[in-house]
Amino acid sequence: MIPGKLMSLITFPGIVVHEIAHRLFAELLGVPVYSIKYFQINDKASGYVEHGEIKSTWQAFWICVGPFIINSALCIVLTLPFAYYFILLDGKESNLIVYVLGWLGLSIGMHAFPSNPDMKSFSHHAFKLRANILIKLVALFLQALVFLSNLLRIIWFDLVYAVGISVIIPLIIQ
Amino acid sequence: MNEQVTTTTRKPLEPHRYPLQIVMAGGIVIVLFVYTLVFLVPKYRAAYQHMLAADSAYAKKNFTIAKDEYKKVLEAVPSSENTKISLAKTLFANNEQDDDVEALLMLENVELGIVDWRELQEVMPENYEGLFNSNYPVK
Numbered sequence: 001m002i003p004g005k006l007m008s009l010i011t012f013p014g015i016v017v018h019e020i021a022h023r024l025f026a027e028l029l030g031v032p033v034y035s036i037k038y039f040q041i042n043d044k045a046s047g048y049v050e051h052g053e054i055k056s057t058w059q060a061f062w063i064c065v066g067p068f069i070i071n072s073a074l075c076i077v078l079t080l081p082f083a084y085y086f087i088l089l090d091g092k093e094s095n096l097i098v099y100v101l102g103w104l105g106l107s108i109g110m111h112a113f114p115s116n117p118d119m120k121s122f123s124h125h126a127f128k129l130r131a132n133i134l135i136k137l138v139a140l141f142l143q144a145l146v147f148l149s150n151l152l153r154i155i156w157f158d159l160v161y162a163v164g165i166s167v168i169i170p171l172i173i174q
Numbered sequence: 175m176n177e178q179v180t181t182t183t184r185k186p187l188e189p190h191r192y193p194l195q196i197v198m199a200g201g202i203v204i205v206l207f208v209y210t211l212v213f214l215v216p217k218y219r220a221a222y223q224h225m226l227a228a229d230s231a232y233a234k235k236n237f238t239i240a241k242d243e244y245k246k247v248l249e250a251v252p253s254s255e256n257t258k259i260s261l262a263k264t265l266f267a268n269n270e271q272d273d274d275v276e277a278l279l280m281l282e283n284v285e286l287g288i289v290d291w292r293e294l295q296e297v298m299p300e301n302y303e304g305l306f307n308s309n310y311p312v313k
Contacts, residue, residue: 032186
């Protein structure tokens with residue numbers, strides 16, 4: 001098994017994009033960002049965003065799921081040549097650029113899921129800001145889903161997800 | 175991410191302003207991606223379409239079309255082992271003895287899985303089976 005720190009190091013572009021996505025959504029929604037660590041080797045977190053007060057459940061939701069949208073979209077786009085060449089056409093050796101974009105795309109896709117603290121933060125806001133019962137249920141459901149997906153990282157669920165979404169475009173436009 | 179909320183009066187970061195190294199890395203990625211989009215993806219996409227056409231023609235036992243289509247895939251992706259195996263199956267299946275040598279050459283240095291081997295056995299003349307160092311039982 002590859003230790004978490006080594007995995008973070010190998011897939012660091014995904015962590016950087018994950019943090020950028022949190023920051024992007026926070027700023028788009030008018031939540032000030034005070035500091036950001038795009039990547040670090042640390043036991044607690046590989047990156048973080050320190051932002052101002054969140055005033056609505058929607059802000060909390062979009063800041064939380066920002067990386068899922070941005071990382072997944074970038075993974076789908078950047079892995080396009082890699083997916084065609086290696087996954088669909090079973091090529092064995094290719095242009096260096098295809099390898100580089102494949103590594104970048106898959107790294108980014110592997111960090112698409114919100115972390116458990118991200119999701120806890122959303123649930124916390126949903127309850128603190130007195131959202132209606134439906135939003136609270138959605139928050140709890142999403143928290144469980146994210147917790148499960150993060151747990152399944154032990155069996156490379158993050159990589160399976162990244163590879164899976166990388167073939168979306170080729171399969172749609174065939 | 176470890177999201178941290180602060181309520182201090184600190185000055186926030188200027189929105190949408192990123193460090194130079196991140197902007198430069200993003201620029202390089204965009205250039206690389208545009209390069210593949212212009213020079214590689216169209217070629218691979220066409221090859222994938224040829225592969226689908228070849229698979230469809232093979233399923234309909236239209237071996238002449240399948241052979242041409244698989245060859246077009248190999249022009250774009252010469253290292254594609256699945257395509258080599260499929261082309262070899264097509265060449266054996268069309269019952270033209272002249273094509274058998276080409277099929278055997280196609281399979282040179284190709285690692286066959288058990289499913290590939292079984293499918294090849296269905297179309298390959300039995301006398302060729304001894305030419306393979308297969309770990310799988312013969313029929």
